Amino acid sequence: xxxxxxxxxxxxxxxxxxxxxxxxxxxxxxxxxWKIDPYNEEDAGDNKLVxxxxxxxxxxxxxxxxxxxxxxxxTRELKKFHIACELxxxxxxxxxxxxxxxxxxxxxxxxxxxxxxxARSAPFTQAIRVLxxxxxxxxxxxxxxxxxxERFIKRRQRLIGPxxxxxxxxxxxxxxxxxxxxxxxxxxxxxxxxxxxxRVILDCMNNIHPVYNxxxxxxxxxxxxxxxxxxxxxxxxxxxxxxxxxxxxxPKIKKxxxxxxxxxxxxxxxxxxxxxxxYFLKPEEKQALATQKRxxxxxxxxxxxxxxxQEAFVAPEEPARQAKTAKxxxxxxxxxxxxxxxxxxxxxxxxxHLKSKSxxxxxxxxxxKKKSKKKDKSSDA
Numbered sequence: 001x002x003x004x005x006x007x008x009x010x011x012x013x014x015x016x017x018x019x020x021x022x023x024x025x026x027x028x029x030x031x032x033x034w035k036i037d038p039y040n041e042e043d044a045g046d047n048k049l050v051x052x053x054x055x056x057x058x059x060x061x062x063x064x065x066x067x068x069x070x071x072x073x074x075t076r077e078l079k080k081f082h083i084a085c086e087l088x089x090x091x092x093x094x095x096x097x098x099x100x101x102x103x104x105x106x107x108x109x110x111x112x113x114x115x116x117x118x119a120r121s122a123p124f125t126q127a128i129r130v131l132x133x134x135x136x137x138x139x140x141x142x143x144x145x146x147x148x149x150e151r152f153i154k155r156r157q158r159l160i161g162p163x164x165x166x167x168x169x170x171x172x173x174x175x176x177x178x179x180x181x182x183x184x185x186x187x188x189x190x191x192x193x194x195x196x197x198x199r200v201i202l203d204c205m206n207n208i209h210p211v212y213n214x215x216x217x218x219x220x221x222x223x224x225x226x227x228x229x230x231x232x233x234x235x236x237x238x239x240x241x242x243x244x245x246x247x248x249x250x251p252k253i254k255k256x257x258x259x260x261x262x263x264x265x266x267x268x269x270x271x272x273x274x275x276x277x278x279y280f281l282k283p284e285e286k287q288a289l290a291t292q293k294r295x296x297x298x299x300x301x302x303x304x305x306x307x308x309x310q311e312a313f314v315a316p317e318e319p320a321r322q323a324k325t326a327k328x329x330x331x332x333x334x335x336x337x338x339x340x341x342x343x344x345x346x347x348x349x350x351x352x353h354l355k356s357k358s359x360x361x362x363x364x365x366x367x368x369k370k371k372s373k374k375k376d377k378s379s380d381a
Contacts, residue, residue, distance in 0.1 A: 036133050044103035054097035055112040059119040064089060070124040074114070077128055081107045085115070094119065113137045117188065121181040129177075129188055138194045143183030145205040152205075156180065159204045166210050170200060173217045212241050 059067060071087050078085050082101035087094055096111040110131050117127040117137055130137050146152040160167050160180055167178055174196050176189030187197045200213045216238050223234050273279035
């Protein structure tokens with residue numbers, strides 16, 4: 001059995017680069033090489049820092065009151081790592097530096113990030129999370145990405161969304177805390193989340209709406225739960241958005257008429273003084289003339305301003321009231337026109353003349369005759 005194993009090992013070709021590599025029993029697939037082990041004061045032992053390291057950050061005037069309230073909490077948290085901090089309200093600066101008892105060399109960089117976040121309007125309760133080894137921060141500068149100021153404000157508002165909805169969705173997907181302040185965006189969270197946030201923010205400033213990236217991130221989160229798709233490409237599941245270039249009407253530029261001759265040269269200041277005779281005046285006379293012109297201009301401006309102020313006290317012109325026209329009564333109507341209409345509509349006899357007055361009045365005798373006739377007909381039947 002030993003001979004067969006030796007023969008099999010001899011048959012297996014060995015890579016030249018791995019010929020002298022020996023198996024490592026302590027290194028196997030179950031080990032997480034990216035795991036960050038906690039670093040305590042006991043691990044440091046007597047290995048203290050040799051030289052002092054310090055960082056200074058300026059803060060704006062409107063953050064002064066907030067920093068003054070929360071600075072005792074900052075000193076208490078940094079004292080655990082033996083890092084000193086100072087708040088200078090005269091210069092408007094925050095300073096952190098190491099002490100002789102400091103044992104963690106990386107904590108001074110974390111303290112530097114803490115004061116940077118506090119200067120960029122991040123609340124203390126969120127900024128203090130940077131001291132955790134699993135979390136980090138990223139301050140993204142977006143001020144120089146867009147030249148037009150109005151366009152920059154629109155895209156920055158697009159990142160925040162209506163009532164902060166887009167920013168909240170981004171925070172939930174990346175497990176990061178995001179603060180948009182002025183020309184910077186401050187983010188606090190894990191390294192993977194910070195990478196995603198940076199990509200979304202830069203795309204937003206390059207005119208790619210953050211909703212598209214958020215939708216792709218939501219799909220990826222669901223695909224990560226499926227173990228079958230672990231080693232497959234996710235391109236077929238991710239949305240593909242086409243960029244539509246909207247055609248805009250170009251402004252019509254009126255072409256100027258071409259003239260081969262250059263425009264006439266404008267008179268210089270000396271030429272104007274020669275024309276007015278001011279050039280030949282003495283310095284004292286020039287100064288007196290200038291003061292006189294200034295006084296005249298000030299008087300003219302004062303009268304104009306006074307007239308503008310008096311306009312508020314001038315009563316507005318009321319619209320002219322029209323005299324009330326008397327309503328036409330029935331007696332004032334055109335009687336002749338009514339008569340002519342009645343004559344035209346009156347019934348006429350066969351001869352064409354109007355009937356007599358008796359034709360318009362009903363007699364009782366005629367009615368009686370008709371009734372009697374009806375009675376006679378009924379008796380005959």
